[in-house]
Amino acid sequence: MTNKVELVVISGRSGSGKTVALHALEDLGFYCIDNLPFPFLNDLIELAKKNYPKIAVSIDVRNIPISDDYSELSEIYNKAIHDPDINSTVIFIDADDQVLIKRYSETRRLHPLSLHNLSLNEAIMKESDILKVISSVADLRIDSTNLSIHDLCKQVITTIQGKPYKQIVIIFESFGYKDGITKDADFIFDARFLPNPYWDPNIREYCGLEKPIKDFFAKYPEVDNYIDKIDDLLNGILKPIEQSDRSYLTVAIGCTGGFHRSVYIAQSLADRFKARGIAVKVRHRTLIKKKIQIKD
Numbered sequence: 001m002t003n004k005v006e007l008v009v010i011s012g013r014s015g016s017g018k019t020v021a022l023h024a025l026e027d028l029g030f031y032c033i034d035n036l037p038f039p040f041l042n043d044l045i046e047l048a049k050k051n052y053p054k055i056a057v058s059i060d061v062r063n064i065p066i067s068d069d070y071s072e073l074s075e076i077y078n079k080a081i082h083d084p085d086i087n088s089t090v091i092f093i094d095a096d097d098q099v100l101i102k103r104y105s106e107t108r109r110l111h112p113l114s115l116h117n118l119s120l121n122e123a124i125m126k127e128s129d130i131l132k133v134i135s136s137v138a139d140l141r142i143d144s145t146n147l148s149i150h151d152l153c154k155q156v157i158t159t160i161q162g163k164p165y166k167q168i169v170i171i172f173e174s175f176g177y178k179d180g181i182t183k184d185a186d187f188i189f190d191a192r193f194l195p196n197p198y199w200d201p202n203i204r205e206y207c208g209l210e211k212p213i214k215d216f217f218a219k220y221p222e223v224d225n226y227i228d229k230i231d232d233l234l235n236g237i238l239k240p241i242e243q244s245d246r247s248y249l250t251v252a253i254g255c256t257g258g259f260h261r262s263v264y265i266a267q268s269l270a271d272r273f274k275a276r277g278i279a280v281k282v283r284h285r286t287l288i289k290k291k292i293q294i295k296d
Contacts, residue, residue, distance in 0.1 A: 005048045005086045006030075008056040008160065009041075011134045012093035013127050014111055015103040017144040017152050018058045021093060024153040028160060030056040042079070049085055059134070061127045062112045091156065092131075092138035095145045100124055168242045170234075170273055171250040173283040174208070174266040176258025182285070185252035189230055191261040195220045198260060207287055208263025217264055227268050234269075238278075258286030 008030065010021050019034060026032045036044065036057040048055045080088050095103075101120055104111060113123035135141070140159050144152050175182045182188065195217070197203050203212040217223045234251065241249055251269070255261035263284050274280045 004053065005045065006054045007045065007048070007080065007086050007088045009088065009090045009134075010056065010058045010093065011060065011090070011131060011138075012142075013095070013100060013124065013131060014060060015100045016093040016095045017142075017147070017149070018060065018093055020149050020152050021091065021142075021156045022056060022058045024156045025056040025160065028054075028157065030054045032056045032058075034058045035060060035062065045080060045083070045086065060112065061130050089140070089159065090134065090138045091140045091142065091159065092135045093142045093144055093152075094135075095143060097121070097124055099145050168238070169248050169279040169281060170238075170270075171248060171281045171283060172266040172270040172273075173250060173252045173285060174258055174262035174287075175252055175254050175285045176262070177254050177256055179258060179286065179289075181254065182250070182252040185250045187234075187250075188252045188254060189265075191226070191253055191255040191265055194223055194226065194255075194261050196256070196261065198257065207284075208260045208265075209267055209284075209287075213260055213264060217261075223261075223265075227265055230265070230269060231272055234273075258284075263287065 008025055010018050010025075012018050022032050022034055031048075031052045031054065033044070033056070036059055038059055041057065041059075044055070044057065080086055101124065104120055111118075111120055111123040111127075113126050114120060118126060142152065142155055147155070173182055173185065177192065197206075197213050197216045200216065203216060206212045208214075230251075230253075238249075251266075253262040253266040253269075263286070266284065267282060270280045270282045
């Protein structure tokens with residue numbers, strides 16, 4: 001049984017921003033191949049059905065079989081769009097001629113068709129003619145003339161996932177101050193002012209993921225109140241952080257030993273955000289260090 005393949009083909013004139021667009025898709029979890037020879041696309045699709053459910057390829061003028069009727073190009077394209085196991089999107093990126101000339105002048109790169117004794121201007125014109133078949137069937141055309149790299153990425157991401165930024169992953173991490181503050185955290189919240197189960201010898205050996213500790217904290221409304229405040233803060237700033245093109249946000253909760261309060265709060269926050277459909281990872285530093293096994 002094959003998997004549904006999400007296939008994105010990016011093409012366009014040289015210097016328009018195809019590689020930038022491909023990198024944006026890579027950040028979305030696509031397996032990306034730059035400058036794929038077009039005849040290989042058939043084999044790649046069959047392989048993708050078995051191993052790569054999200055794949056993006058960039059195809060430029062160097063990789064397209066040139067013939068009078070472009071029959072090979074049309075045949076592969078038609079096969080892809082009519083394959084029930086493929087969800088295909090063709091994106092064509094272009095820019096004004098003078099902008100492309102300026103970009104090449106600034107980078108001092110040779111245009112691929114300049115190798116055929118064409119001037120830069122002639123190469124750009126020739127490229128337009130060769131790529132007209134892909135341009136005519138594109139699901140999306142992007143003019144990068146006045147776009148920054150960031151704006152181009154946003155347009156590509158919006159096309160693929162319906163919003164102009166990739167989903168951020170929130171890492172909730174618990175730690176103990178006695179072991180040192182987490183160095184890679186974006187936010188650090190201190191839980192040492194909250195009631196400490198450590199002073200109850202009957203439940204001291206349980207960690208913040210276990211029922212005796214959860215029952216202990218349920219008796220103190222200030223614990224849930226603190227979780228609510230952190231939750232409100234993160235909810236209020238999550239969208240702007242996502243729009244800033246961040247991939248990860250690390251939120252650290254600390255208590256004295258990193259065993260009870262910080263674990264309970266970090267896990268509670270993680271459960272809330274996960275229930276909202278946010279991508280979440282949890283890391284309990286002290287529990288990992290001690291290799292704690294949770295008791296039923």
